[in-house]
Amino acid sequence: xxxxxxxxxxxxxxxxxxxxxxxxxxxxxxxxxxxxxxxxxxxxxxxxxxxxxxxxxxxxxxxxxxxxxxxxxxxxxxxxxxxxxxxxxxxxxxxxxxxxxxxxxxxxxxxxxxxxxxxxxxx
Amino acid sequence: xxxxxxxxxxxxxxxxxxxxxxxxxxxxxxxxxxxxxxxxxxxxxxxxxxxxxxxxxxxxxxxxxxxxxxxxxxxxxxxxxxxxxxxxxxxxxxxxxxxxxxxxxx
Numbered sequence: 001x002x003x004x005x006x007x008x009x010x011x012x013x014x015x016x017x018x019x020x021x022x023x024x025x026x027x028x029x030x031x032x033x034x035x036x037x038x039x040x041x042x043x044x045x046x047x048x049x050x051x052x053x054x055x056x057x058x059x060x061x062x063x064x065x066x067x068x069x070x071x072x073x074x075x076x077x078x079x080x081x082x083x084x085x086x087x088x089x090x091x092x093x094x095x096x097x098x099x100x101x102x103x104x105x106x107x108x109x110x111x112x113x114x115x116x117x118x119x120x121x122x123x
Numbered sequence: 124x125x126x127x128x129x130x131x132x133x134x135x136x137x138x139x140x141x142x143x144x145x146x147x148x149x150x151x152x153x154x155x156x157x158x159x160x161x162x163x164x165x166x167x168x169x170x171x172x173x174x175x176x177x178x179x180x181x182x183x184x185x186x187x188x189x190x191x192x193x194x195x196x197x198x199x200x201x202x203x204x205x206x207x208x209x210x211x212x213x214x215x216x217x218x219x220x221x222x223x224x225x226x227x228x229x
Contacts, residue, residue, distance in 0.1 A: 035218065045158075045166065045209050047218040059216055095165060106213035109156040109171040116165055 002026040004096050004114035011120045017084040020117045022096030029077035030054040033102040035110060036070065036081045038092040046092075050102060051079055059103075086121045093118050125214035127221035134227040141197040143224045145210030148191060153212045155193035157186060160223075161206045169208075170195060202228050 007021040022034065036048040049060035051070040058070045069082045079096060094117045097110035128146045135141035145155060155173050158166035168177055170186035173193065183198045193212075197204055205228040210221040 037220075044223040045211075045220040047220060050218070061217060097166075103213055103216045105154075107154050107172055108213060108218075109154075109168060109211065110158070110166070111168050111171070111177065113165040113167075 002098070002112045004098060004112055006094075006096060006114040006117045009118040009120070011122065012086050014087055014121060014123055016086050016121075017082060018086060018119050019080055019082040020094050020096075020119070022079045022081075022114050024077045024079070024098070027098075030074060031100070033099045033108065034070075034072070034079045035097045035099055036068075037095045037097055037110075039095070039116075040089070040092040043092075048081065048094075050099070052102070053077075053079060083119075086119075088121050091119065091121045125217075125219055127210050127212060127219050129208075129210060129221040129224045131222070132225045132227065134229055135197070135200045137202060137228055138199055141200045141204070141226055141228075143195045143197075143208050143226065145193040145195075145221045146191050147212070147219075150191050150193055150212065151189045153188075153214075155186065155188045156211045157184075157193075157195045158209045158211065159204075159206045160209065166209065197226075200226075200228055204228060 003025045005023045035050045051058045053072045072079045096114040098112045099108045101108040157170040159169045160166040169184045173188040174186045185196045187194050207223045209223045
């Protein structure tokens with residue numbers, strides 16, 4: 001069965017960086033795009049960007065350009081999301097989510113989600 | 124920037140039909156998907172590409188998209204359908220989420 005298992009909760013100080021992992025299993029890793037979505041406490045969903053695990057290519061929302069980096073390790077079927085220069089507003093649950101179509105024709109959708117990783121930024 | 128607008132809340136009586144809207148300019152020319160999120164849980168896909176339903180999702184969930192409005196409809200609403208619902212679409216190469224609608228079943 002498809003599983004996306006994320007790394008554990010993190011507590012970071014302002015200005016630091018955090019790297020969250022998402023290990024995929026139960027399907028061919030390189031056949032699906034992976035997105036990162038975050039949700040601040042009591043708030044809605046916010047998209048951070050997408051990675052193509054096959055090519056390693058990425059696309060980030062402009063708001064996070066220069067602060068977010070998404071990478072993958074095909075040998076372990078794992079994708080990573082690193083966010084730098086953390087501030088209190090980055091406190092949120094971070095999710096990875098799978099998508100077979102990506103931006104192609106605007107048809108992409110998220111059929112499986114990780115369990116979430118809580119990142120807390122506090123001095 | 125492109126925005127998807129949802130009402131913050133909606134309510135429905137058990138057994139009745141709930142309709143949750145998502146509006147944006149020419150949304151009907153795009154593909155809308157819907158996610159259900161219960162407290163403390165990850166979102167779950169309930170409708171994709173306007174009106175397609177994943178195999179594990181009950182038939183009472185359906186979707187439509189025309190003009191400027193996409194609609195998620197829940198027929199015969201059950202207490203367990205109480206949750207937050209989010210619409211999602213693509214604007215070129217960017218994913219957009221609606222602000223979410225809290226559905227109360229009372």
